Amino acid sequence: MDADTAKPGLLKQAREFQVPPVLVPRFKEKAIELVLMLTALASVAITIGIVGVLSYESFLFFRQVSLLEFLTDSQWTPLFSEPHYGILPLVSGTVVTTTVALVVAIPAGSIVAVYLSEYASRALREAVKPALELLSAVPTVVYGYFALLFVTPALQRIWPDLPGFNMLSAGFVIGIMIVPYVSSVSEDAMRAVPLALREGAYALGATRMQTAWRVVFPSALSGIAAAYVLGVSRAIGETMVVAIAAGMQPTLTWNPLEPAATMTAYIVQVSLGDLPHGSIGYRTIFATGLTLLLMTFVFNLAGHVLRKRYRQAY
Structure with missing residues (x-):
């Protein structure tokens, strides 16, 4: 063929x-x-x-280290000649700076979200919201030096005995840094609330302020809770601001006016050192990272439960 x-x-x-x-x-x-x-x-x-x-x-x-010692010892000196492996000083520093950040970010972000959703005109909202979100594009090292060189001297005028490194200024700047996360997600959730709910509130004689805080805000609470959880996770995981402005001395204290170290700052400190791979000092960063992961997981789980509950309620 x-x-x-x-x-x-x-x-x-x-x-x-x-x-x-x-x-x-x-x-x-x-x-x-x-x-x-x-x-x-x-x-x-x-x-x-x-x-x-x-x-x-x-x-x-x-x-090599007892879990009980890890959870209960009040000293964290793994690189000293007489090492102690208590994670509580790092946990306290992380919790305090995160709390200060949330005290700043949640009220400010919520107010900004309510204004952009219920009061601002469309043109103003389209101009302000992108400009506000640009704050999240600023490198965190810039925020760190802003806290150290501007916020701390300003706070020292109020508290003259405030040390150069402290958790208050670090937490305050972290709060400013996460305001765009809270406000943007919260504003999107509030904009998603049906217009009929607003019109019904106005028909009953409610003012714009009453409608915003008593009708729209509760109806969007599931999305707002997601914004808060995002802010908490972002604040817990912040590294450079606390490493620069809060100091790197692990101290078990709940006073934001004192210096302390956070878990992320310690991880950075050890990662930049010359510890041999496989040593117990080197493995402390993984134990610290696992603790940080579990804390973040707990906060996200709580936020999921909260969103589910309010979604069912409304």
Whole structure:
């Protein structure tokens, strides 16, 4: 059989295996679905990998250090000649700076969200909201030196005995830094509230302020709670501001006017050192990171429960 005789047979087979045009969109959808699924699985795999590394290294750490000592000792001096491995000083520093940040960010972010959602005109909102979100684009090291060189001297005029490194200025600047996260997500949640609820409140004689705080705000509370949880997670994980402005001395104190170290600041401090890989001092950063991960997980879990409860209530 020559080539000219075989060619019609090959063309006929190619036509038989050709995909019908009707099925082409379905194959495209399946391909897109596969890509999206692989992307989602990749993010899950990365998370599992991070948790696995932290858990494995922390397990090796706790083979040498008692868990009871880790949770109850009031001193954290793992690099000293007489080491102590109590995580409480780092936890207290993290909790205090986060609390100060939330005291600043939650009221300010909520007020900004209410104004942009209920009071500002569309043109003003479209101008102010992107400008406010630009605060989240400023490098955190800039915020750190802003806290050290501007906020701390300003606070020392009120408290003359305030040390140069303190948790108050660090927490205050972290609060300013996370205001865009709180206000942006909260404003989106409030804008999603149906207009009929506002009109019903106005029909009953409510003022704009009463409508905003007694109708719109409670109706959007599930989304606002998500904004608060995002702010908490961002404040807990902040590194450079606390490393620059709060000091790196791990001290068990709940006074924001004193210097202290946070868990993220300690991780940075040790990571920049020359500790040998596999040493117990090196593994302290993984135990600290696992503790930080568990704290963040608890806050996110609480936020999920809160959102679910208020979503069912409203």
